[in-house]
Amino acid sequence: MGRWGFFISFEGIEGSGKSTLAERFYEKFKDYGFPVIFTREPGGTEAGERIRDIILNEKFDIDPYTELLLFLSARKENVKKIILPALKEGKIVVCDRFDDSSFAYQGFGRGIPLRWITRLNKMVTDGLKPDLTFLIDITPETGFSRIERKDRIEKENKHFHEKVRKGFLTLARRAKKRIKVVDGNKNIIDNLKICEEITFEKLLEKKKFLKKIREIKEEV
Numbered sequence: 001m002g003r004w005g006f007f008i009s010f011e012g013i014e015g016s017g018k019s020t021l022a023e024r025f026y027e028k029f030k031d032y033g034f035p036v037i038f039t040r041e042p043g044g045t046e047a048g049e050r051i052r053d054i055i056l057n058e059k060f061d062i063d064p065y066t067e068l069l070l071f072l073s074a075r076k077e078n079v080k081k082i083i084l085p086a087l088k089e090g091k092i093v094v095c096d097r098f099d100d101s102s103f104a105y106q107g108f109g110r111g112i113p114l115r116w117i118t119r120l121n122k123m124v125t126d127g128l129k130p131d132l133t134f135l136i137d138i139t140p141e142t143g144f145s146r147i148e149r150k151d152r153i154e155k156e157n158k159h160f161h162e163k164v165r166k167g168f169l170t171l172a173r174r175a176k177k178r179i180k181v182v183d184g185n186k187n188i189i190d191n192l193k194i195c196e197e198i199t200f201e202k203l204l205e206k207k208k209f210l211k212k213i214r215e216i217k218e219e220v
């Protein structure tokens, strides 16, 4: 698969700063001249954004399994309509959250057995995994001090978010090569640089965009 692209996800609990970091990372790579697209979960497609509205709406009391299946429905649309076509065209895909969130929130957080999530998720992604994941780690206290208006999931108690954070860190320990933990207390400029360096290393390892990366390094 000569022109297959490169898939990067950003993960972390609420208020970790991952969305801002993911967007700035995308902008930077676009400015460098890489073929790159940005998407998010839940969301990405029009149907996915509607599903997002249902999931996050505080007026609904949603069963954990319904919640999981809604996230997976949004993911299927995103994978099929946005992520896979872009990877097939050789693009870099930057995704704000992907399947690690389902394991951390619905698995470690809500208590749904991980093996079920693994199976259902595979049905949706067909085995597609990010090539690289940045986990922006922060304590729930710090994270929540940064949030103004809370949605349905953000309204869960501190204990829930502790479980989610620990879940993410467990996933990172189990997939050391793919998931890189970034300290969410550091400033965004430093973290952006760290993410960029790690991405360049990975791309070089996979022999992707070699010419482009050399050009950028020569300019600096």
Ligand code: TYD
Pocket (backbone or CB within 6 Å): 014, 019, 041, 042, 071, 096, 097, 098, 099, 101, 102, 103, 105, 106, 151, 153, 154
């Ligand atoms: P988030 O991406 O953090 O958006 P915002 O920055 O606008 O709050 O919100 C999405 C929420 O969905 C977040 O609470 C995490 C949750 N989530 C899951 O529980 N499971 C999943 O599989 C995904 C993708 C997200």
